[in-house]
Amino acid sequence: MMTKIYISITLMSILAFAYYLLPESESAKRSAKLRVRFTAYGCSSCHVISEAQSSSGKVGPPLTGLGSRAYLAGRLPNTHENLVRWIRFPQKVDPETVMPNMNVTESDAQEMAQILNEFK
Amino acid sequence: MTLRQFLVAATLLLSSCFQHSRQDPWQLAASVEPYTEASPEEILEGRRVFVEGSCGLCHSIRGTRARASVGPDLTHLASRKTIASGTLPNTRGQMAGWILNPQNLKPGVLMPPTVLPAKDLHSLLAFLESLK
Numbered sequence: 001m002m003t004k005i006y007i008s009i010t011l012m013s014i015l016a017f018a019y020y021l022l023p024e025s026e027s028a029k030r031s032a033k034l035r036v037r038f039t040a041y042g043c044s045s046c047h048v049i050s051e052a053q054s055s056s057g058k059v060g061p062p063l064t065g066l067g068s069r070a071y072l073a074g075r076l077p078n079t080h081e082n083l084v085r086w087i088r089f090p091q092k093v094d095p096e097t098v099m100p101n102m103n104v105t106e107s108d109a110q111e112m113a114q115i116l117n118e119f120k
Numbered sequence: 121m122t123l124r125q126f127l128v129a130a131t132l133l134l135s136s137c138f139q140h141s142r143q144d145p146w147q148l149a150a151s152v153e154p155y156t157e158a159s160p161e162e163i164l165e166g167r168r169v170f171v172e173g174s175c176g177l178c179h180s181i182r183g184t185r186a187r188a189s190v191g192p193d194l195t196h197l198a199s200r201k202t203i204a205s206g207t208l209p210n211t212r213g214q215m216a217g218w219i220l221n222p223q224n225l226k227p228g229v230l231m232p233p234t235v236l237p238a239k240d241l242h243s244l245l246a247f248l249e250s251l252k
Contacts, residue, residue, distance in 0.1 A: 002123065009130045016134050039145030040152055042213020045225055056224045057217045098238045100245055102213040103152065
């Protein structure tokens with residue numbers, strides 16, 4: 001009886017350790033990265049993005065599948081540069097927008113835009 | 121090794137295996153620069169929005185006419201690390217989403233959603249960030 005318990009627990013531990021050694025998939029890593037940025041800057045308090053399993057904000061539009069949209073903010077063609085610009089300086093694109101300037105750094109905006117654009 | 125020792129060791133090993141090291145959003149939030157371009161006029165305008173709008177009906181900010189005690193006292197709001205009782209990091213974006221529609225971020229919260237014109241929201245945020 002005891003031996004069985006020992007063996008099964010040891011086996012479980014070995015399996016878990018093997019799982020731990022498995023590298024995280026690239027897309028999971030990128031989603032996690034985006035989720036961290038989203039929480040820190042507060043994007044998630046307004047936007048849902050299902051690819052990054054991010055929060056429940058329902059103030060602005062969901063960013064799910066952003067990469068396959070034609071326009072951003074209803075006026076900018078959806079290019080990488082425009083997305084960066086919109087993330088960093090929303091008022092320069094649309095002075096009437098409620099979306100605030102969150103002081104996103106250039107490098108963080110570049111990174112977020114790149115990952116968002118991969119979500120088709 | 122007793123069974124108890126073995127179980128503790130196995131549990132520790134198991135739990136450590138499932139904690140893939142991840143960057144912590146709260147840590148990053150602490151490094152997010154506050155919005156610094158607000159002019160004194162904008163802050164004053166935000167104060168007007170707060171006191172004359174609906175915020176002042178529930179919250180107080182000492183030194184202003186807002187002295188209600190339904191919601192938390194916000195006198196030193198900008199010095200806090202979190203908002204919404206520790207639910208969200210205190211950054212500009214989180215604050216904006218929280219003010220506009222708190223219900224989705226913390227279901228059951230008593231604070232109602234607030235509809236604000238863009239300019240009012242932005243000056244309100246500038247004002248709240250000045251409350252060190």
